[in-house]
Each structure stands twice: as C-alpha cells, then as structure tokens.
Amino acid sequence: MKLIQTSRDALWKVIIEKFFPAFLEFFFPEYIQMLDLDKGFDFLDKELVEIRPKSKGNQRYMDKLAKVYTHEGNEEWVSIHLEVQGYYDLTFEERMFIYYYRGFDKFQKRITALAILTNDESDHPTQYHTSFMGTELTYKFNTYKLAEKTPEDFADTDNPFAIIMEVAWYALKKNKPNDDELYSFKIRLVRRLKELNYDTEHIRVLFGFIKKYVNFEKPEINLKFEEETNIILGNELTMDIAEVIIQDAKRQGIEEAEQRLNHKIEETKQELTHKFEEDKQELTHKFEEDKQELTHKFEQSQKQTALNLQKKGFSNIEISEVLNISLDELLYLIEKK
Secondary structure, three states, X not given: OHHHHHHHHHHHXXXXXXXXXXXXXXXXXXXXXXXXXXXXXXXXXXXXXXXXXXXXXXXXXXXXXXXXXXXXXXXXXXXXXXXXXXXXXXXXXXXXXXXXXXXXXXXXXXXXXXXXXXXXXXXXXXXXXXXXXXXXXXXXXXXXXXXXXXXXXXXXXXXXXXXXXXXXXXXXXXXXXXXXXXXXXXXXXHHHHHOOXXXXXXXXXXXXXXXXXXXXXXXXXXXXXXXXXXXXXOOOOOOOOHHHHHHHHXXXXXXXXXXXXXXXXXXXXXHHHHHHHHHHHHHHHHHHHHHHHHHHHHHHHHHHHHHHHHHOOOOHHHHHHHHOOOHHHHHHHHHOO
C-alpha cells in the first residue's frame, strides 16, 4: 500500500510540472486571463522547503509552489496542496494558513492557494479561523473537492487535466469500477489522449498517469490493456514511467534531507544564541563584580593615601590636588567606610 501511495505522489508531481499551464487553466478559469504564461513560470522547491509545515504522523499530501507573472509584470506565487491519502486531518486548515503566513513573512509575497481534495470523506474545509479576546482572523483558500464532482464535469474539454481528474475520480473508493468497467474507461481515455496531439514526452506522462493511478485487480486484464494501448499509441509512447517516478523519489529525498538539515541548522542556531545569551549575562555579571571590586580597592588605596598625607601635615586642598580629585570627593572618600 505504501508503494502505491508513493507512486501517486510522484505521478501528481510529474503531471503538474509537465502540464502546469493546463493546470492553471483548469483550476483557475476565472483568473487565467490575468496571467502572462508567455513569460513562463518557475517551481520554487527551495522556498517551499522553507515554508512547509512539519508533517505530523503518517499523513500524506503533495505540495508545490510556483512563480507566475501577470500581464502587468508582477511576480506572484501559486501554492498547490493536494491531499493524496483518504484521511481526515484535523490540522488541515491550520497547515494551509501556515503556508501562507510563512511565505508572506519570509518573502513578502502574495500567495494564492489551491487545495485539491482527493479523499473520500465528505468534509470540505475552505478556510482557517482563529480568534481571541476580540481579535480574529479568517484565511480563505481555493478548494477543489473531487468527491463532489461527476464524470460530466470532465467531459467536453481538451484540457488534459480533465482526463487526469477523471482518472482520480474513479480512484475514489465509492466510484472505483470493476476490472471490465475500468478497462473500458481507460481505453476510452487513451483514445481521447491520442486526439490531444501532444508531443511524445507529454503523451507518455499522461499515459503513465492513466495506467498507474488506478490499478486492475487481475493481472490478465492489465496485460490486455498494455497490448491494446501498444496498438493505439505505439510501443514508444507506452514505455513505463517508472524511471520518472524513481527520479522524483530521489528528488523528494533530497528535499526532505534539505528540510531536515535546515531544521537542524535552525535548532543549532537557537541553541548557540541561547548559549551566547547565557555566556553574555554571565560575563556581564562577572565584569560588574570585578569592576566593583577594583573600584573598591582603588578607593581604599586613595583613602589610605589621603590619611597618610593628613598625618604628614598636608591640608585637604593639597591632598585633593595630589589625588586629582575635588575637595568634596576627598571629604566623601575619607568619611566613606
């Protein structure tokens, strides 16, 4: 089970990276005209590591952070959060808010967020709210609840994400068909895929998603599917994307290692800062003690010198001139115990 989930993580990451403009058109149709996709986009993996909340337990989700441009020339950020495993996460809304405030705090960037919910549960969180003693904050974010959709929502569009989301819809427990129905569905999508007129690499990635995301129960049906798709698309296009998944898993491992390293650096930094403050306070206290002790010894030395001069018949005015202090300071020194 864990292997399937890991593969799904990789499939989502690869599909979003390969079809990001189509992703934006599918999920942000009312805002797509604002974006200047001719200027390109960048995935901000390093920045994502810095703002990503720490995962709790075995919760599974996939996230991406992308930089896009508006027609006004502004650089904006898009945060994508996709729930991969069907579970109810009590901290989901809080995690969405953490992405936002960390991004704004660290990089001063406006971030639009999209949560794609591919679980079977009926919950549909859309905002994070907190309040205390008259102060309150509500953070709203975009959501796409797959369980609330129907196959009609994925029809009559050439956007490849219609195919992707329909595949994910049939992966829901309540919608999963038997092997014969799944075979017919997948073959229909493969024929539809061929009509999209994409290059070899993009077709291979899309086919890999169709093939890997929802599995057949019977091996013989899977073999039949591979034989039929080889006829439809050709052997070159139906090559397995296992290598893509492996590469993505390696990159994910690097990202997680970098996150752990950054966390360790931050912990070490905090420890060193705390130790520095402790040492600073200790040194300051020791300095004050030494200063007071030296001041006391110096005053005692001056006082003894003044008393010796008095015994030899020097006037107070003469003694103050010798010690280079005022007459008032001399009198205070002599009288001080």
